Structures are given as C-alpha cells and as structure tokens.
Amino acid sequence: METGALTLRSVTARAVVLKLKRPIVARIMTIPDWPLILIDLHTDQGVTGRSYIGPYQATSINYLLPLIRDFGSLFKGQPVAPADLYARARKSLHLMGYSGMSMIAVSALDMAAWDARAKAAGVPLCVLLGGSIGPVHAYNSNGLWLAEPAAVGAEASALRDEGGFGALKLRLGRAQLRDDIAAIEAVRNAVGGDIGLMADFNQGLDMAEALARCHAIDNLGLAWIEEPILYENFSGCATLAAQLKTPIQIGENFYGPRDLADALAAKACDFVMPDLMRIGGVTGWLHAAAIAGAAGIPVSTHLYPEFSAHMMRVTPTAHWLEWQDWADPVLQRPYAVKDGMTQIPDVPGAGIAWDEAAVKRHAFEA
Structure with missing residues (x-):
C-alpha cells in the first residue's frame, strides 16, 4: 500500500446543471434543475482527487467557483494533508466568517483531498x-x-x-x-x-x-x-x-x-x-x-x-x-x-469519476 506524500498542483472547478427527474417542490422553493460544481484536485504525483457540491441555485455557482479556484492557487505546492488544508483554508477565510459559502468552499476542497489520499493509498475512503x-x-x-x-x-x-x-x-x-x-x-x-x-x-x-x-x-x-x-x-x-x-x-x-x-x-x-x-x-x-x-x-x-x-x-x-x-x-x-x-464499490477513493461527455452536454457557463 503506497501512502507517500502528495503535493497539490492545481484545483479545477467546473459547473453543470442537470434536469431533475422529479423536480423539487417544497413550501419554500421550487427547483426544476440541479446545479453541481465538480472539483478535481490535481497532484504532482498524478493522483486526482474528486468531489462535487450542489449549491441549490445556479446563481450560486458564480460566487463559489472563484472561491474554490482561489484555494488551488493558495495551496499550490503544499502537501495534500486534509486536516492541515482544512485548518488553513478556514483560517484564510477568518475575516469573511466560517459559515455560508466560506464553509462550502472549504468542504469541496476537503472532500477532494481525502479522495486523493485514499486513491494514493489504493483503498476505499472508508477503509x-x-x-x-x-x-x-x-x-x-x-x-x-x-x-x-x-x-x-x-x-x-x-x-x-x-x-x-x-x-x-x-x-x-x-x-x-x-x-x-x-x-x-x-x-x-x-x-x-x-x-x-x-x-x-x-x-x-x-x-x-x-x-x-x-x-x-x-x-x-x-x-x-x-x-x-x-x-x-x-x-x-x-x-x-x-x-x-x-x-x-x-x-x-x-x-x-x-x-x-x-x-x-x-x-x-x-x-x-x-x-x-x-x-x-x-x-x-x-x-x-x-x-x-x-x-x-x-x-x-x-x-x-x-x-x-x-x-x-x-x-x-x-x-x-x-x-x-x-x-x-x-x-x-x-x-x-x-x-x-x-x-460501496471496492475501488480506491470515494469511487466517483466524471462522464466527460455528459459533463460537456450539461456544462454551465459561469
């Protein structure tokens, strides 16, 4: 089992909007289309960690994409150590506050970092x-x-x-x-x-x-x-x-x-x-x-x-x-x-990979 160090090279964040089979109809909202932000955390060692978030409204994409991408620049060259990245990402947003979109962006990065670590170890995330x-x-x-x-x-x-x-x-x-x-x-x-x-x-x-x-x-x-x-x-x-x-x-x-x-x-x-x-x-x-x-x-x-x-x-x-x-x-x-x-599939990481053709079809231009 290889558990060597990973170094963050870059973070890619893309958005898609998907049509829901059964639209959300609640007392406070109606949502026919579901936005997702897809995150790829690339490392110098060739391991890519992936995660996604669903910010409910497509307009939220315009605010979250720059924040997530900024983390890629902020942590370029740093070890992919999820606990450390979590603490440093939150500290970097201290003056903005820890709630709302600040925490959402931290979460997106954190999940991708853990996925990368599990892939590097060759085991499912839960293992x-x-x-x-x-x-x-x-x-x-x-x-x-x-x-x-x-x-x-x-x-x-x-x-x-x-x-x-x-x-x-x-x-x-x-x-x-x-x-x-x-x-x-x-x-x-x-x-x-x-x-x-x-x-x-x-x-x-x-x-x-x-x-x-x-x-x-x-x-x-x-x-x-x-x-x-x-x-x-x-x-x-x-x-x-x-x-x-x-x-x-x-x-x-x-x-x-x-x-x-x-x-x-x-x-x-x-x-x-x-x-x-x-x-x-x-x-x-x-x-x-x-x-x-x-x-x-x-x-x-x-x-x-x-x-x-x-x-x-x-x-x-x-x-x-x-x-x-x-x-x-x-x-x-x-x-x-x-x-x-x-x-849970018996594959390294969280077990998610993008269907790039589908991503292209559903791409959202922020």
Missing part, C-alpha cells in the same frame, strides 16, 4: 478512515414533494421499488393541514405500514403553525419530523422536541461541527443529519460525528450519497443514509442500491 466496505442502510429521498395526495401515493410505490427501499421521505407543508395528513395516508395505503416514512417540512412553518401541525401528525407513526421551522431557531426546535413523541431531525444546515454541538447543547433535536457541503467535508464530518457519538445521538446523512456512504461506515451512531441519484447523469459509475442498502 482509509479506519472502517470497512459494506452496505449502508438507505431511504429513498428522490421524490414525494408537494403534489396532490393521490399523485404522491402513486409515486411512493415507484420510489420503494427503485432499490427495494424500506423507507421513504415525504415532504409536508401544503396549504391545508388536512392535505398533508391525506398525503401521509396515501403513501401508507400505497406501500403499507412496514415501510418507514420520514417527513420533512423544509423549514416551511412558523412556530405557531409548527406546534399545531406537528402535534396533529405526532401519532401517525413517522420515523422523524425534519426541519419544521427555520434551521437556526434552536430554541423553537427544543420546544418541539420536548413536546413531541416523534423525533425531531435537523442538521443539514449546520455550518461546521460547532453548530452541531450548539444544537445538542440546546436540546434542539433527537437526531442529526449533517450535510457534507456545509459541515466541513470529511474532516468536518469526523469532528461532528464524534460529538454526536459522545452524546449518543443518531446521525443520518444529507445529499452526496457517494461520500456519505463512506462516512456512515465510520460514524459511531450511524442511522440512515439519504439516497438521491441527482448526480448520476455525470458519473461514470453511479452507486447502486439493492434491498434498500447502498453498495
């Missing part, structure tokens, strides 16, 4: 991190947006069958509470009571409405209620967590491990689901998972199932992997799901 290859328990999060209850019920069966999933995520926040309840019932009728069902309000409620709606669905057997109110309202989340039997899930908007620690200190949730793009990539995830593990809090993932699957293999309180195939159109070998389990 480099001290774990082993194995399947990861996943739920399908590719649909069940704010459509009519009948349409949601029909879609649920298709989502279950896409990979033999044992759990699905349903979005809530329709104009009328009764329609949300009807959607839950439609999914149950379509797939049966043995399928786990997560519910996500996508931060769409104010506190008064959250109290009413969450209590109304508290006895419907949901696996969790996700982000009912604005993500930074930890005190409001704590009120809901204290009053409800159904676990409260938050975390996709934690900008770094400190946010996770603050949320747990506030008793704002029962579960957490960090997002690799915001938590600080692999390095930030490892810090966050240790905090959650020490507190005994189950950890699920948000987006980026390829990297996230590896992280779940080394997370002490690993819970659920959120499965989305939104990046598949530009991947040479998309990950597979069988019997509701994400399959």
